Amino acid sequence: MIDVENPCVIMSQDKSREFLHSGNDKDKFKFFFKATLLQQVNELLETIKDQLNNADSIVEELEKSIKPVMRELDELRQKIKNMEHIEEISHDIDNLKKKLAWSWVYDVDKQIGEQTVKLQKLKERIPACQERIDRNTVLLDELKKELIEKEENVRSLAKKTREVHMMRKNMDDSITEVVKQKVELEAEHDRHTDMLGKMNKRLRQLQAQLRDFQLQHMQHTQVEASQIEEDIQNIQSEIDYAHSNITRLKEDEKEFSEELSGILKSISEITKEITENDKKIQDLKYETDDLLQRQSNKVTAFGGQRVLNLLESIERNNRRFKSPPIGPIGAHLQLASDFWSFAVDCAFGNLLDAFIVSCHKDLQTLRECAKQVNYNHLRIIVYDFTRPRLNIPDDSLPATKHPTVLSVIQSENHTVLNVLVDQGSAERQVLVQDYEVGKSVAFDHRIRNIKDVYTSDGYRMFSRGSVQTILPPNKRPRAGRWCSSPGERIAELKNEVADFQRINSEKRGQKRKLDHDRCNLEQKITSLKRKREPEERRLANKRLQLDDAKKASAENNSHTAVDTSELEEELKHVKNDIQQKELLLQKANVRLTAILREVDDRKAAYKTFMDSVNDEAGPFNNASSELDLAKEKLEAAQQEKTHYEGVMRNKVLPDIKMAEEEYAELQQLRQDYFKKASIICPESDLEVLSHVAGSTPEQLSAKINRLKLRFDQESRRYSESIDDLRELHDQKEHKIFRKQQLYAGFRLKLNSCQKALDMRWNKFQRNAGLLKRQLTWLFNEHLGKKGISGFINLDYKSKVLSIEVTMPQDASRDTVRDTRGLSGRLRWHPYMSREICSGGPDEVAMHTCMPREIDNGGGPDELAYLHVQRNGPDEVA
Numbered sequence: 001m002i003d004v005e006n007p008c009v010i011m012s013q014d015k016s017r018e019f020l021h022s023g024n025d026k027d028k029f030k031f032f033f034k035a036t037l038l039q040q041v042n043e044l045l046e047t048i049k050d051q052l053n054n055a056d057s058i059v060e061e062l063e064k065s066i067k068p069v070m071r072e073l074d075e076l077r078q079k080i081k082n083m084e085h086i087e088e089i090s091h092d093i094d095n096l097k098k099k100l101a102w103s104w105v106y107d108v109d110k111q112i113g114e115q116t117v118k119l120q121k122l123k124e125r126i127p128a129c130q131e132r133i134d135r136n137t138v139l140l141d142e143l144k145k146e147l148i149e150k151e152e153n154v155r156s157l158a159k160k161t162r163e164v165h166m167m168r169k170n171m172d173d174s175i176t177e178v179v180k181q182k183v184e185l186e187a188e189h190d191r192h193t194d195m196l197g198k199m200n201k202r203l204r205q206l207q208a209q210l211r212d213f214q215l216q217h218m219q220h221t222q223v224e225a226s227q228i229e230e231d232i233q234n235i236q237s238e239i240d241y242a243h244s245n246i247t248r249l250k251e252d253e254k255e256f257s258e259e260l261s262g263i264l265k266s267i268s269e270i271t272k273e274i275t276e277n278d279k280k281i282q283d284l285k286y287e288t289d290d291l292l293q294r295q296s297n298k299v300t301a302f303g304g305q306r307v308l309n310l311l312e313s314i315e316r317n318n319r320r321f322k323s324p325p326i327g328p329i330g331a332h333l334q335l336a337s338d339f340w341s342f343a344v345d346c347a348f349g350n351l352l353d354a355f356i357v358s359c360h361k362d363l364q365t366l367r368e369c370a371k372q373v374n375y376n377h378l379r380i381i382v383y384d385f386t387r388p389r390l391n392i393p394d395d396s397l398p399a400t401k402h403p404t405v406l407s408v409i410q411s412e413n414h415t416v417l418n419v420l421v422d423q424g425s426a427e428r429q430v431l432v433q434d435y436e437v438g439k440s441v442a443f444d445h446r447i448r449n450i451k452d453v454y455t456s457d458g459y460r461m462f463s464r465g466s467v468q469t470i471l472p473p474n475k476r477p478r479a480g481r482w483c484s485s486p487g488e489r490i491a492e493l494k495n496e497v498a499d500f501q502r503i504n505s506e507k508r509g510q511k512r513k514l515d516h517d518r519c520n521l522e523q524k525i526t527s528l529k530r531k532r533e534p535e536e537r538r539l540a541n542k543r544l545q546l547d548d549a550k551k552a553s554a555e556n557n558s559h560t561a562v563d564t565s566e567l568e569e570e571l572k573h574v575k576n577d578i579q580q581k582e583l584l585l586q587k588a589n590v591r592l593t594a595i596l597r598e599v600d601d602r603k604a605a606y607k608t609f610m611d612s613v614n615d616e617a618g619p620f621n622n623a624s625s626e627l628d629l630a631k632e633k634l635e636a637a638q639q640e641k642t643h644y645e646g647v648m649r650n651k652v653l654p655d656i657k658m659a660e661e662e663y664a665e666l667q668q669l670r671q672d673y674f675k676k677a678s679i680i681c682p683e684s685d686l687e688v689l690s691h692v693a694g695s696t697p698e699q700l701s702a703k704i705n706r707l708k709l710r711f712d713q714e715s716r717r718y719s720e721s722i723d724d725l726r727e728l729h730d731q732k733e734h735k736i737f738r739k740q741q742l743y744a745g746f747r748l749k750l751n752s753c754q755k756a757l758d759m760r761w762n763k764f765q766r767n768a769g770l771l772k773r774q775l776t777w778l779f780n781e782h783l784g785k786k787g788i789s790g791f792i793n794l795d796y797k798s799k800v801l802s803i804e805v806t807m808p809q810d811a812s813r814d815t816v817r818d819t820r821g822l823s824g825r826l827r828w829h830p831y832m833s834r835e836i837c838s839g840g841p842d843e844v845a846m847h848t849c850m851p852r853e854i855d856n857g858g859g860p861d862e863l864a865y866l867h868v869q870r871n872g873p874d875e876v877a
Contacts, residue, residue, distance in 0.1 A: 028801035032794065036771055041764055045757065052753055059746045066739050073736060076729045083722040089711045093704060098685065100700040101677035107697050108670040115666055119659045122652065129648045136641035143634040150630050171605070176530060183534035187541050194545060200578060201227060228552055235546045242539040249532040253525055260521040263514050270511045277500045277507075284500070285643070288493045292647070302328035302353045309373035320365050323385055326415060327355030334410045340403075340431055343454040346473060347405050347429050348420070354379035356419055381419055389414035392427050398450045402441060405429040405454075425451050435459055443468050501636070508628065768796060779803075 033039045290304070299307055307328055314325060326332065330352030335341060345352070355378065357363050363380050370378040398404060406426040411417050420426040428451040432438040435455055442453040442461035453461040458473025677683070772794045779792040783805070790805035 025800040025802045028803075029794070029799050032775070032801050033799075038764075038768055038771070045761060045764060048753075048757055052750060052757060055746075055753075056750055059743060059750060062739075062746070063743050066736055066743075069732065069736055073729065073732050076725060076732065080722060080725050080729060083725060086711060087722065089707055093707050093711065096700055096704045096707065098681045099695060100697060100704060101673075101680040102683060103695055103697045103700050104673040105670060105677050108666055108673055112663065112666045112670060115659060115663045119656065119663060122656045122659055125652050126648070126656075129644050129652055132644045133641055133648065136637050136644070139637045140634065140641060143630060143637055147630045147634055150626055179530065179534065183537055187538060190538075191541065191545070198231070228549060232546060232549045235542055235549055239539060239542045239546060242535055242542060246532055246535045246539060249528050249535065253528040253532065256521050256525045256528065260518060260525065263518050263521065267511055267514050267518070270507050270514070274504050274507050274511075277504050281497050281500050281504075284493050284497045288490055288497070289643075289647075291490050291493070292651070299328065299331045302330040303375070306373060306375045307353070310370055310375050310378070313369040313373050314366070317365065317369055321357075321362050323358040323362065325355045325357050325362060325366055326385075326413060328353050329356065329416055329419065332411050332413050332416045336408045336410060339456060340405075340408045342458050342473075343431050343456050344405055344409065346458045346460065347426075347431075347452065347454050348424050350379060351420070351424050354381055356381050356383050356415060358383070358385045381423060383415060383419050383422075385415050387415070387418060390418050390421050392421070396449060397427055398430055398447055400430060400441060400445075400447050400450070402430050402432050402437075405431060428452075429454060431456070439470075505629075505632070508632075512628075772796070 030039075033042075290300070299311065303310070314321075318324065330348075333352075335344065355366060357366055357380060360382060363382055366380055367378070370376070392406075404427055405424075406417070406421065406429075408431065409417075409420070409426065417426075428449055430441060430447075430450055430453045432441055432453060433456055435457075438453045438455045438459060438461050441447065442450070443463055446463075451462065455461075460471040460473075462469055775794060776792055779790070783790045788805055788807060790803065793800070793802045793804075795801075
């Protein structure tokens, strides 16, 4: 087939002229490019390149079209993975349920073991208590016999003592009566003596008056007045002497009375101290009994036996409660350090004995249970059990380095801690070590968020406005409610009881000695009173005599004139009186001498009697002391026996009975749990599950609840089943895989075509270079034949073809560039192009011009007609 479009195949004269007369190098290049078929090959390769680019874009769009489906597949895989995680959670829940079922069995086994040990320990207490009871029984019998003997001895001594006291009283009365008579006789004797002296003086005065009455009346009056004055002075001196004796006796009596008052005060103080020590002993014994009870059950620290009865009642009525009550609160707490035990106890007080319920109905039920066991005034707090633990921000806590009550207490139950925060302000109560630090924290620094400050020994300090308050601890603190070693505390309390008993024994000995001293002082005071009373009577007589003398002086001064007959009459009368007074004085002297002798005899007899009494008082006092000591020993032995009998009756035997009942209940409970657990799964299946025996039912229940909650949350996120998701995933994955394979085949063919195109471009460029050299050779060869020199330039990049020719006959040797200036013989001849295309020295040009030789598998013709058509998102035709 002849290509008529090729100018080198068919070139008319006009085409040759047009080509030669064209001076444009680009047109020459176009003619050359078309004549050599390079243009056709280039256009074909460009068309193939565009088609390949279009096909690549289509394949790339197809590959992008499956990316959303791939994302859906990834999301589906993630869903399946999450659903598999839900299956794992469900599987874990099933395993935990199996664990829980058998954990109840293992927990009961643990309780049975603990109950067995507890029962064994309780049974071991019976011989010890019985031995104490028997020992005290024997001791009581011995002490009773000893007490009877001592009481008989004391009774006989008391009888003798009463007789002695009667004799002593009679002798005292007799001596008092004799002394009284002596004093009266001495007073009467003194009075007669004084009157006799006065009468003698009066007699002498009357005689002198008779001699010198007329001459010395005035002088006589003065002498008599001076004599009366002298008598008054003598009486006054005697009064002063008697007053000084009475004063001295009163001072001695006062001194003895003060000493007696001091002894009585000491006796009262010792009696009070003994009473206080007895009270302390009772308190210590009460605390010891409390600790002994707590040693077997720590819950009794927060309510005693009543709380145990209440817990049993709650257990019996367990089905009536919506949620089991929590309490007592103190039993659910642990302390970080025993150092703050007393301070925390003072801070919370009776709140530690309270119970917590979840609703008002449970409160009424708990009140009924408390009423059944006579637990009055039970404090019950209603609180939401589902509420999580309170999160207290830092700005609500006290800004101090000292610990708060909340920081030193621990509990596994969040509800207990929440109640202590809400009801007891545990986060705002600060603990300090001593009194001074507490005052500084409570009053000096004004720290925010502090409600109360408690010292380690129980002092409470708080400030409300401008008022500062310090409250001392309770007089009877409940120490040891969190005692970590009750045995040591019990030993300490017993030592304290022994110390107080020893002190009381010493105090009673001191009291007996003081009683003896008191009796001696009372005797001395009585003796001083007996000495003082006669002196007082004597003083009264002297004062009467002084009054008489003063009256006589007054009468003497008022007497102005007396005749001698009167004086003589008076003198005679005075002499008669003197004689009578002398007779009376002699009788008084005889009686006084007899009385004085009787007084001395009776005092001697009294002294002898008192010496014998004092000798007999020693054995009596010793017997009384021994009797008191025997009574104390008997009482102590009786109390100890009663105590251990009470412990045996109220504590040991009931505890053993209760422990045996609990053991039987645990055995029955173990059988029930074992039967239920065996229904859920055999025990042999637990071998594949780890950590079964070490987990408590509460922990497993909490874990199951958490996993159920998580399972419900995860299940609500997905409505489909995992089997449907897996089936949908397989379908999509298979569909995407088919598309990927199809698109990969497209991409492989496109890559093969691209390689073939690149290879033909390289070959096209190499052949174009060969044609350029061939053209140059042929052009030079043709000009050489004509004797003409010239140069042809072909530039593919600039797409120009230029010719330069030098004519030989041209003298100017100018080079001709325009082909129109050449002669016909030198113009372009078509055969040159035909020669280049039809043979020539190199056949490569022929290969370049043949399009069918480009591709071994069909050539560019097939590539040119490759059409990729999209018939939808899923198929390619």
